[in-house]
Amino acid sequence: MMRVKNKSETKRHDTGRTVQHSLELWNNIQGWLFLLPAVIAFAMFKYYPIFQGMFVSFFRFSVAKPPGQFIGFQNYLRLFKDAELKTAVINTLEFTGISFVCGFWGPILLAILVNEVRHTKTFFRTAYFLPAISPGIGMLVLWKYIWQPDYGLANYILSLVGLPPQLWLNDVKLVKWVIFFPSLLIWGGFNYLIYLAAVQDIPQELFESASIDGAGIMQKLRHILLPGISPIVRIMVILQIIGAMQIFDQPYIMTGGGPAGASETVALYAFKTAYTGQDFGYAMSVLVCLFIVLVILSYIQLRLQKEE
C-alpha cells in the first residue's frame, strides 16, 4: 500500500491509474475484437435461427409469403391432438430405452475387458473401433442390405442356425432393434474408448494395495473400478439419452419411418412435416418442444458434472 504524501505524488498516482485504466480498456477492446467473428457466427447461425424457429412456430407458415399468418398457440395445441406425433414420441422413447439397454453396458464391459489385456491391446482397440471408420450413412446403407428379407445375409445366418427367416426392417416389432443395431456398433466403438481412458486413469496402486489386503477380482471391480468410472458413466448416460432423443438418420435412411410408422421418430416426423408437408410452423412447434426437453436433460448433465 502506497501512502500519498503530497500533491505531485497524488497526480502521478492519478496518471498511473488513467494509464492503467486505458490499458485495461485497450485490453478489453482487443479481447472483444478477437471474439467478434465467433460472436457474429454464433449469433447468425445458432441464436438467430433458433429464435426464428420459435417465432415461426406461432405461424401458419406460407412458403410464398413467409412467415404467413399468425395463429398464436394453435400449432402447440395441435401437438396434443396429433396421433401420428404420439406414435413418434412413443417410438422415440422406445429408441431411447433400447439405446440404454443395449448401448450402455456393452462399451463399459468392453472397456473393462480390454483393459485387462496385456500384450495386444492396440489390436483389440483397433478391431472394436472398426465400424466407426466408415461414414455412418454408409454403414446404415450396408446394414439395410444385410437386413433384406429375401436375399440378405441376416436371414441366411438365421437359416444356418435353424431359425425361421424374419422380415427385419418390415417387421413392426423388430424394426426398432434392427435399425439401431449398426449404430450400437458405431457408437459402441467410440464410447468404449472413452470408458477405456477413464479406466486407465484409475491409479494402479489402488488395485495393488487392494490385492495385498486380499481383495478378489470382483471386489476390486465393485469397490474400485466401478466407482472410479462412475462420474463419466453418469455423463455418458445423459449424453446417450440426448443423442437417442434426436434419432433421425437411422429411420430416414433405412425405413423412412415405416412399416406403418413403427420407426417414425420425433425428429423424422418434424422433418417430414416441414419438407414434405411444407408446414414449417407446425414442424417448428414439434422441435421447440424437443428442444425444451433436451435443455432440461442438458441441465441435469451440467449439474452432474459440477458435482464431480
Add this chain to the structure above:
Amino acid sequence: MALITDNEMRMKKNKIVYVFIIAVLVIGIPIQVFPFVWLISSSLKGAKDIFELPPRLIPKTFFFQNYAEVLNTLPLHRYFLNTFLVAILTILIQCTISTLAAFSLSKIRPKGGRLILLFFLGTMMIPEQALLIPTYLTLRRFPLTGWNFINTVWGVVLPWSAWAWPIFLLKGFFDGLPAELFDAAKIDGASNMRILRSIIVPLSKPIIAIVILQTFLAVYQQFVFPLIMMPDSRLWTITVAIYNMQHSGNFGWHLIMVLLVYATIPMLLVFIFAQKYLVQGIKLTGLKA
C-alpha cells in the same frame, strides 16, 4: 490399471480368468469386422450373384469391373471434390474463428468473457434437427441482405462456423499453457496477434490437429445438412450421393457397395495416418464433454 495385478497373474485361477477374457474379446471381433468383409465381398459380385441364395462369402467370379463401372457412370470425382471443398472451407473458417475466440477467452480475458463462453457453450444443447429447418429458412433469405445460400457450398459451410466444441477444446488447452510465456512476450511488447501466431499456435499443434481431424470427420460424414442445403445434383457430397443412389432404386446393390468402399477410403486413410490424434480426441470428448 488392470484388475488382475501382475502378482495375481501367477495364480492358476486368475490365468483362467484372463484366458476367458481374451476369448470373449476374440469372439466379439467377427461381429465388428464381418460387415466390412461382407461389404467388400458384395462389391465384387455380379448384378445377378448379389441376389443368389445361399449368399456366398467369396464371389463365384470376381467382378472387378464394378469399380470401373461406378467410376464411369457416376461423377464420383465431383462428389469427392464437393465433399473436400466443404471440408477445407469449413476447417479454415472454423479453426480461425475458434482459435481467435479461445485465445481471447483464455489469455486476453476481456470483461464479459465468461458470459460469452456461456453464450458459445449454450448452443451445444440445441438439437441439430431444431436448427436444420430455421437455418434453411435463414439461408434461403439471409436477414438484411436477402442473399440466397441454398445450392451453394456456403449453405453448408457457414453454419459450421459456429461450433462450440472446438472453442471449448482449444480454450481448455490454452488454459494449460504457462501464463509466464504470455506475460513475458507481453512485456517484450509483442502484440496479441503476434503472441498468438508465434507462441500459442506453435505450442498448440497437437490440439489443433485434433480439432482439424474431428471437424473433417464430422463434415465428411454429415448428411442431412448437405441434403437440404445443396439439393442440386452437381453439388452432392459423397454421403448425399450414397443416399440418393440407394434411394433411386435403379442402382444395383453391388454398385452401391462399390460406392461405399470408395467413400470409406478417405476415412480409412485418416484412421491409418492420424490414429494417435483420433484416439486422443475421443478421450478428450470423454474427459470434458
